[in-house]
Amino acid sequence: MLAVLKKEFKTYFITPVGYIFMGLFLLIAGITFTTGNVFSMSEDYANGTLSGLIIVFVLAIPLLTMRIYTEEQRQKTEQLLLTAPVPTWQVVLGKFFAACLLFGLTLVVTVIFPVILSFHGRMEWAVIIGSYIGFFLLGCAFTSIGVFVSSLTESQASAAIITLFLVLITWMIDFIAGYMPQSNLSGIIFAAAIAVILGLLVYNSSRNLTVSGLVILGGLLIAGAILLIRREVFTSLITKSLNWFSLTSRFYNFPRGILKLSDIVYYLSFCGFFVYLTSRKIEKKRWS
Secondary structure (H helix, E strand, O other), X not given: OHHHHHHHHHHHHHOOHHHHHHHHHHHHHHHHHHHHHHOOOOOXXXXXXXXXXXXXXXXXXXXXXXXXXXXXXXXXXXXXXHOOOOOHHHHHHHHHHHHHHHHHHHHHHXXXXXXXXXXXXXXXXXXXXXXXXXXXXXXXXXXXHHHHHHOOOOOHHHHHHHHHHHHHHHHHHHHHHOOOOOOHHHHHHHHHHHHHHHHHHHHHHHOOHHHXXXXXXXXXXXXXXXXXXXXXXXXXXXXXXXHHHOOHHHHOOOOOOOOOHHHXXXXXXXXXXXXXXHHHHHHHHHHO
16 A cells, blocks of 8 residues: 555656646635735634635645546556555555645645744634644545546546536535425435435445345335334435535534534545445456
8 A cells, every 4th residue: 555655646746737736726725815814914814714725625636636547547557556466445545645645745835824824913723723634634535536536437537527526516515405495295205315326326236136126125114114203304304414414514613623523533434435435446347
């Protein structure tokens, strides 16, 4: 894993990708800092600059992750990875950690901004450090999405566009949740749709109609039982579900000085889930 991490991290600076990513991120960070803190004469760095930098993910994360696997396919080096005498998950983690390391180092450069502010006022360093932790975890979560998407396509442009779309949707999920229907009927339909989707996912991985059918039937039976026992669960179920999946809503706890273990575990679990999906995708290629 360490060898893959070193190779991937070095590749970022052999190609222009690393420089473009760092330049774009720091440019937008500088503009956000200037407008959010300098011009407004605000000392609230966590909410003024870091919170405003979330939009950078929409632009920069696709650039960071679009080449992780597509480049291997373009250079015909994918077979070396697929036949390497190391577990697939180590290869995936090495590539993921390399992207996170580049993002983390870029984020460290921005520490100069609160240092500058500290000469002109009293800074709440505990809140700022907590905000950086949340910001890094959020970036890693978005990066895990991009790594997974990169494993699905051979085109860097396609990987960048799909990642851009998914990150944008994730960023807007709180806004979208506010327009979802709140009725019990919509919640019931949503629960049934989730059961069907889970069944289709099981079929896609197992190609077993019986097992996928049982998953759908089990999901529908559980939804029916909940409907009989606690019908109110289905009220605003779509909104509640979207809010639970929201990455950005959990980040805003950090600038408020709220360091919740549940938020940290959620981000780590989110990263682990997409790393697992990527590993399974690469493992499937290895065996085929």
